[in-house]
Amino acid sequence: MGWEAWLTVAVVVGVLGTLILTRMAADMVFLGGLTILLLAGVLDPSEAFRGLANQGLITVAVLYVVVSGLQETGGIHWVVQRLLGRPRSLAHAQVKLMTPVAFMSAFLNNTPVVAMLIPAVNEWARKFGLSNSKLMIPLSYAAILGGTCTLIGTSTNLVVNGLVTERTGEGMRMFDLAWVGVPVAVVGLAFILLTTRWLLPERQPAMSRMSDPREYSVEMLVDTDGPLVGKSIESAGLRHLSGMFLAEIDRNGSVLPAVSPREKLQSGDRLVFVGVVESVVELQKIRGLTPATEQVFKLEGLRSQRIMIEAVVSGSCPVVGKTIRDGRFRSRYNAVVIAVARNGERLGGKIGDIVIQPGDTLLLEARQSFVDQQRNSRDFFLVSQVEDSSPPRHERAPLAIGLLGVMVVTAGFGWLSMLEAALLAAAGMLVTGCCTVETARRNIDWSVLLVIAAAFGLGAAMDQTGVALATAQTVMGFVGDAPLLNLAAIYLLTAGFTAVITNNAAALLMFPIAFAVSSDLGVSVMPFVVAIMLAASASFATPIGYQTNLMVYGPGGYHFSDFLRLGLPLNLVTALVAILVIPLVWGF
Incomplete structure (x- = not known):
């Protein structure tokens, strides 16, 4: 490898180390690394920022507008109020919570779903004398598992699919992931129901110990x-x-x-x-x-x-x-x-x-x-x-839910591409007044989009300088020429990266490596692509591994070890299911 390759390795290691050891903003860290490669001449500007034109990235941005319409009309709250009722037991409460959450997360970005449900679950838990700590992690995990079932369930799926489309000219359809995502979700939800009684302790959130004198x-x-x-x-x-x-x-x-x-x-x-x-x-x-x-x-x-x-x-x-x-x-x-x-x-x-x-x-x-x-x-x-205090437009909630349904149906049957369907739904939300332009702009998470765009550039540098090929050869040197073992290695390596950095960044860094492995083995890249999607999306072992885990960390009163106790076994169980099912659907 030339100096460009060694500089790329140093930048990637530096980016990962900075994210693990410091609390610096992920978007600034990735942009900093990309800037070094750009100034050193490893990448030219068109290569460095090619990710900004990626279909997956644009689709993620557009979906924020769709979710904004559902938030502004109270659409998600309207659905949840009809699904959550009086639970007979803790296990029954978890079933009533996780089932609709997993379903909704299959069609909506799971981050806003969890954000909207945290106060509703708080209220529900207090109303029926349930422990928050027994519900908040299941809420996050159910949202993550539901997101693995469709192409739009997580931003990672969309971003990786955009890369596949660029490389091969053919992308995945909306429900293609369901063949592996649904078994993973079913097994994962069953594991949570069977083990939370022993693996999740009773915790009291810090906020519950503080009283507000302003009544x-x-x-x-x-x-x-x-x-x-x-x-x-x-x-x-x-x-x-x-x-x-x-x-x-x-x-x-x-x-x-x-x-x-x-x-x-x-x-x-x-x-x-x-x-x-x-x-x-x-x-x-x-x-x-x-x-x-x-x-x-x-x-x-x-x-x-x-x-x-x-x-x-x-x-x-x-x-x-x-x-x-x-x-x-x-x-x-x-x-x-x-x-x-x-x-x-x-x-x-x-x-x-x-x-x-x-x-x-x-x-x-x-x-x-x-x-x-x-x-x-x-x-x-x-x-x-007062944050998040605008009254919702309840009268437009059925319209917002209808627009979401149109997006799902048109994309699911292949009548429109995922980007086209999302643009149609987003335009509908704005034209019908389900959300305003100002609100839509405010709800777009620009830091997530910047991380994705910058990670595209780092992935391109790894590919062009030969780092991806060298890493792939190293992986193959450990596990041999067996495609299944290489698939398992790619899955576990992606899951390891996701536990310590953002899921989108982990997927984008692993994609060129997976492509190189499949090329050297002479097999289809699709099993490895799906493995990256699943491994990067299904991250349970640490609170920093996925944004929804961080969101429930405080409300549930959790310790860091609580995620390891339940999340690490869940990671291993879902990994086993995914590695066994993926080759049956996407043959090598």
Whole structure:
């Protein structure tokens, strides 16, 4: 090998070492490595950034827009609410959770699926007295396993398929992976159900040990002819809300305190809840409930374009000493007070009748411009936006789910390519108002796309300088000429890389090596390609091996060893199934 090859090896090892030993951002590390190769002349600009034009990368970016539409309309939450019910036991709860999660993750990027379900599972666990630590890792693992079943289940599948299309001219169809992905998912889910009782300990998340002193009293109205009318408090999911409780119901002027869970909701009921801000945000997203104050409907613009804001009232605020109504708060600030927190004291009466005092924390509904205008105002000590607080567009949820169905059907039957189907669905989300252009841009994870693009460049350097060929010959030197053993070696090497770096990067670094191995053996590359897809996607052994594992790490209160205890055996079980099934479907 020439100096270019040795420099490439040094850069790749340096990138991997930096990611393992430091907390530097993965996109910056990969771009740094690519820059060194570009400046040294190992790659020219067209080769270094060829990944930006890859179909797989573009499809991943477009799918973020599709998922954005489902998030903005509450589509995923709408589906989950109908699938999760009262569990009979822990095992039953895990089945009810993992089955729909795995199914949804087969057709949606699993990262946003898990992100949306974490608060729902928190609430569900508290409601039925279940341990979060017994549900959060199964949630992540089910999403990962579901993602192995279709071409769009994970970004890794799309990216590797893009490389195959470039090399061979033929890519995989949407459900081709199901032949191996479904057996892997079924065996993996069964393993989780059978072993979590012993392999997952009881943990208490750190957040559950902290109390929030800002408790708000919030009034919500049951929509006329809405989906909650006629349902009991229990069946409507309004009992034992996480961080919140239903204090009373005001029905036609009569107050019902200590509400029974069997009490049926009626049209126009005024429900009084008491809870922390995160729970108030979730409450605003429940279909069939709207804020009791009519002021929210007098603000300009759509509710979906607004956010929730916490603002602490200063002594110089002109509405101090006046009721919210008399102070004309909405007219003065173009914002509506949803709730008021005051030293943990419960404030009775209607929102408009509350007299504002210095130090009160107001929970407001307003546009982003309120934060920009009032951040340095003398009227408020502190103004902060509540994350992920825009009310969803519930009326468009069926439309968003329909657009997702169109994408799946057109791609699944081969009527459109995966990229074309995703572009069609994304355009539909924007044109029909399921999401806005601003929201879609904000929800695209640019750091993931940069890692993928930069990893393409490193993979190209390994291929052109002969590093991939030399690595392939080394692998073959250890395992011989047997295709099955080489397949196992490629799978395990990819899984090892994925445990310590990002899954997309691991797949892109291994692809040229797998291609070289298949060429030297004189066999089809497809078994090795599928092995890379499965090994890079099905990473369970460490919390850093897959993004969804990191997402549940805190909410589940886990230790690093918890992932090793359950994830390492699961990795080995799924690897065995995949290595045995892949040659039966894609022959050497």
